[in-house]
Amino acid sequence: SAVISQKPSRDICQRGTSLTIQCQVDSQVTMMFWYRQQPGQSLTLIATANQGSEATYESGFVIDKFPISRPNLTFSTLTVSNMSPEDSSIYLCSVVRQGDTEAFFGQGTRLTVV
Amino acid sequence: DQQVKQNSPSLSVQEGRISILNCDYTNSMFDYFLWYKKYPAEGPTFLISISSIKDKNEDGRFTVFLNKSAKHLSLHIVPSQPGDSAVYFCAARPFSGAGSYQLTFGKGTKLSVIP
Numbered sequence: 001s002a003v004i005s006q007k008p009s010r011d012i013c014q015r016g017t018s019l020t021i022q023c024q025v026d027s028q029v030t031m032m033f034w035y036r037q038q039p040g041q042s043l044t045l046i047a048t049a050n051q052g053s054e055a056t057y058e059s060g061f062v063i064d065k066f067p068i069s070r071p072n073l074t075f076s077t078l079t080v081s082n083m084s085p086e087d088s089s090i091y092l093c094s095v096v097r098q099g100d101t102e103a104f105f106g107q108g109t110r111l112t113v114v
Numbered sequence: 115d116q117q118v119k120q121n122s123p124s125l126s127v128q129e130g131r132i133s134i135l136n137c138d139y140t141n142s143m144f145d146y147f148l149w150y151k152k153y154p155a156e157g158p159t160f161l162i163s164i165s166s167i168k169d170k171n172e173d174g175r176f177t178v179f180l181n182k183s184a185k186h187l188s189l190h191i192v193p194s195q196p197g198d199s200a201v202y203f204c205a206a207r208p209f210s211g212a213g214s215y216q217l218t219f220g221k222g223t224k225l226s227v228i229p
Contacts (some may be wrong), residue, residue, distance in 0.1 A: 033215075042116075043217070092157055094217075107155070107156050107157045108156070
């Protein structure tokens with residue numbers, strides 16, 4: 001399986017601030033995704049991180065709120081902007097390697113907004 | 115509208131017995147299904163998958179059954195062990211084409227295996 005390093009593992013942030021989450025993979029991957037898991041809910045796809053171009057966002061998620069970068073094949077960042085308590089969730093990086101049919105996940109970032 | 119449903123939020127099973135976790139889906143475009151296991155403070159770990167051309171896939175103690183006509187799948191764990199205690203997520207995606215790697219997840223079932 002791919003080794004995925006996600007930082008930070010957890011954070012407590014003040015409302016109105018922004019947090020950038022990093023995802024580093026140990027090998028080149030075909031696709032990178034960002035998911036969110038709100039308390040008691042399923043994992044929901046935020047966006048597909050595209051290398052060198054704008055991310056592809058799912059319905060209900062916008063670039064101004066969740067800007068994403070992917071400068072190369074092994075690294076991506078997700079920023080949660082202008083945070084409110086409703087953004088308190090676990091944010092997960094996910095990758096798919098060439099030839100794989102399953103996705104691998106990072107350990108997640110547990111975000112609490114106060 | 116939830117396209118992948120896990121109707122049992124929790125399940126308790128005695129060690130050594132069979133655990134059966136169920137999952138239903140509504141989207142006919144889904145034809146590849148995956149189960150993930152998640153421990154607290156960790157990301158989901160891939161467990162087993164099945165494509166719609168099969169009705170059963172087995173890997174050691176884990177077997178996934180797919181009933182495509184009923185849009186239902188189940189994960190069987192035999193025998194259950196205390197280390198299997200975790201939250202299990204059912205996920206689905208189209209096998210190919212646009213969006214074929216984006217997963218739709220259920221809410222998860224928390225399995226507790228009692229020693």
